[in-house]
Amino acid sequence: MLSSLIAVALVGCGEQKVEKPQEEAPKAVGPSLTQTPDVGKVEQIQVTAKGMGVTPGAAVNDALKTAIMQVNGTRVEAVSATLNTFSNATANLDVQTASGYRDSAEATATLQSQNFADQIVSESKGMVTSFRVVKMLAPKSKGDIYTVDIEAKIAKFAAPADAGKIKIVVAPLKSNVAAYDIGGTVVPASEVLNPIRQQIIDALSQTGRFTILDRQFEADIEGELDMIGSGKSANTDFAKLGQALAADLVWIGVVNDLAYKKHARKLQTSDRELVSYSGAWSVSQRLINLTTRQILQSNTLQGTPPSVKPTTLGAGVDSNAMLASIRNEIVKNATEAIILRTFPISIVERDGNMVVLSQGGQAVRENRRYQIYLQGKEIKDPQTGQSLGNMESLCCEVVINRVTPNLSYGTLENIKIELSSVQPGALQIREALADRPEAAAAAPEAVHQPVPAAEHKPVAQPAVARSAPTAQAPRVKQSEDW
The missing domain is CATH 2.40.10.410 (FlgT, C-terminal domain)
Structure with a gap:
C-alpha cells in the first residue's frame, strides 16, 4: 500500500527531467600555421649582486660586472671593457665623493635616484634594462671600501634549439690542379669544387642532425653585427653580440683526381678514329674534432663513372651531365661517410x-x-x-x-x-x-653507336648502364662532323 501511494505521488508531481550539461565540441587539431623559425631571442633576467670598491662608482661597476657575469658568463669581460665599465655614469658620483661626502645617506640617495639608474641603463647599450641600488655601506674609517647591493635586469640571448646539435663546418675543398678534363672540355677547378661543397652543406642540413655553421659570408655577417655595435639598432639587440657558435667538427676534403677523358686513336686502314671515354675520381676526406684536433675519420672515397667503349661511329659525351653525375656521387659518398661516423x-x-x-x-x-x-x-x-x-x-x-x-x-x-x-x-x-656483379651485368652498356647517314637505318638506342643504382651515365651524342 505504501509503495502504491508513493508511486501515485510521484505521478502527481510530474516527472522532472535533469538536463545534462552540453559537452564542448572537441577542438580541431591541425597544423600550426603561425609557427616561426627558431632563431633565438633576447630575454630579461632579474638578478641581485654585490660589489665593492674604493669609491661608490667603483663599487657599482663591480656589482654590475658581477650581475652581468651571473647571466652571461665570462664572455662579457670584453663587453664590459667596451662599455668602459659604466665609468661615464659613475664619474660624476666619484668626483662628488672625492670632494667630500660626509653623509652616507646623501651618497645612497644619489645612487638610488632615477637619474643615476637611467644613466646606467643608457650606458649599458641594452645589456642592462633596469637598475636599482638596494643599499650602500660607506667606509667607516680611512682605508675601508664601499659596498653596494644592486638589483638589475640583464639581457640574455637564448640560443635556438638547434644550437644544441653537433655543429659542423664544411671547409672549401682543396685541389692541386687549376682545371679538370671532362669529356674533352676543360672545366675550372672552382666550378667543380664550390658546387660540391654547397651540395654537401645542403645534404647535411637536410638530415636535421647537424647545425651547419657558415664560414663563406663572414664579411656580410660582420657588417650586420657592426650595425648593432654602432647603436643603429634597438638597444636590446646588443645582447646578440658575442653569440657566434664555435664548430665541434670540421670536414676537410681534398680532390686527388677527377677526370673523364677522351681517348682517340686513328685507324691505319682508314681515316676514321677509334674514340672511347673513361675516367675516375678520388677524394680524401677528414672529420676533425676542432677542440682536440683529433681526427675522427680519415678515408679516401673513389669512384669510376661508366665508360664509353671504343667506337668509330663518332660518339661524344655531354660534359655537363657527366660532371653533374660525378659531383653527385662525391656528395652522396661524403655525406654517407659523415653520417655513418657521427650518427x-x-x-x-x-x-x-x-x-x-x-x-x-x-x-x-x-x-x-x-x-x-x-x-x-x-x-x-x-x-x-x-x-x-x-x-x-x-x-x-x-x-x-x-x-x-x-x-x-x-x-x-x-x-x-x-x-x-x-x-x-x-x-x-x-x-x-658494392653492387653485385650479376646486377651490373644485367644492365646494358653505356655506349651509343650511331649508324652512318649513308645507311639511312634507324637504330634503337640502348639504355644507359649504371655503375651504381644512383649513378647517372653520360649522355652520348653523335659527332657533328660525322
Missing part, C-alpha cells in the same frame, strides 16, 4: 625481414645495399678508460626500398644470425656494399 643508422622496427631505419633523407640511398652488424658489449681501453665502441658481429645485409625525409624502409637479406631475440636498436649499418 650510426640503426633499425628501429622490424616485421620479419621488412625493417624501418632511423634515418632517411641523404643518409641512405634507395636501392643501395648496406652491411648490418649486431651490437654487443661495450669495450673500454683498460689504460685510459676510454670507450672503444661495442663488440660487433656480422648480421645481414639490407636493401633500401624507400627513403623519406626522416626514415627509410628496407629488406633484410643474407641473414647469418637468429633475429627472434634481437632488439631492433642493436642492429646498425656500418658501410655501403
Whole structure:
C-alpha cells in the first residue's frame, strides 16, 4: 500500500527531467600555421649582486660586472671593457665623493635616484634594462671600501634549439690542379669544387642532425653585427653580440683526381678514329674534432663513372651531365661517410625481414645495399678508460626500398644470425656494399653507336648502364662532323 501511494505521488508531481550539461565540441587539431623559425631571442633576467670598491662608482661597476657575469658568463669581460665599465655614469658620483661626502645617506640617495639608474641603463647599450641600488655601506674609517647591493635586469640571448646539435663546418675543398678534363672540355677547378661543397652543406642540413655553421659570408655577417655595435639598432639587440657558435667538427676534403677523358686513336686502314671515354675520381676526406684536433675519420672515397667503349661511329659525351653525375656521387659518398661516423643508422622496427631505419633523407640511398652488424658489449681501453665502441658481429645485409625525409624502409637479406631475440636498436649499418656483379651485368652498356647517314637505318638506342643504382651515365651524342 505504501509503495502504491508513493508511486501515485510521484505521478502527481510530474516527472522532472535533469538536463545534462552540453559537452564542448572537441577542438580541431591541425597544423600550426603561425609557427616561426627558431632563431633565438633576447630575454630579461632579474638578478641581485654585490660589489665593492674604493669609491661608490667603483663599487657599482663591480656589482654590475658581477650581475652581468651571473647571466652571461665570462664572455662579457670584453663587453664590459667596451662599455668602459659604466665609468661615464659613475664619474660624476666619484668626483662628488672625492670632494667630500660626509653623509652616507646623501651618497645612497644619489645612487638610488632615477637619474643615476637611467644613466646606467643608457650606458649599458641594452645589456642592462633596469637598475636599482638596494643599499650602500660607506667606509667607516680611512682605508675601508664601499659596498653596494644592486638589483638589475640583464639581457640574455637564448640560443635556438638547434644550437644544441653537433655543429659542423664544411671547409672549401682543396685541389692541386687549376682545371679538370671532362669529356674533352676543360672545366675550372672552382666550378667543380664550390658546387660540391654547397651540395654537401645542403645534404647535411637536410638530415636535421647537424647545425651547419657558415664560414663563406663572414664579411656580410660582420657588417650586420657592426650595425648593432654602432647603436643603429634597438638597444636590446646588443645582447646578440658575442653569440657566434664555435664548430665541434670540421670536414676537410681534398680532390686527388677527377677526370673523364677522351681517348682517340686513328685507324691505319682508314681515316676514321677509334674514340672511347673513361675516367675516375678520388677524394680524401677528414672529420676533425676542432677542440682536440683529433681526427675522427680519415678515408679516401673513389669512384669510376661508366665508360664509353671504343667506337668509330663518332660518339661524344655531354660534359655537363657527366660532371653533374660525378659531383653527385662525391656528395652522396661524403655525406654517407659523415653520417655513418657521427650518427650510426640503426633499425628501429622490424616485421620479419621488412625493417624501418632511423634515418632517411641523404643518409641512405634507395636501392643501395648496406652491411648490418649486431651490437654487443661495450669495450673500454683498460689504460685510459676510454670507450672503444661495442663488440660487433656480422648480421645481414639490407636493401633500401624507400627513403623519406626522416626514415627509410628496407629488406633484410643474407641473414647469418637468429633475429627472434634481437632488439631492433642493436642492429646498425656500418658501410655501403658494392653492387653485385650479376646486377651490373644485367644492365646494358653505356655506349651509343650511331649508324652512318649513308645507311639511312634507324637504330634503337640502348639504355644507359649504371655503375651504381644512383649513378647517372653520360649522355652520348653523335659527332657533328660525322
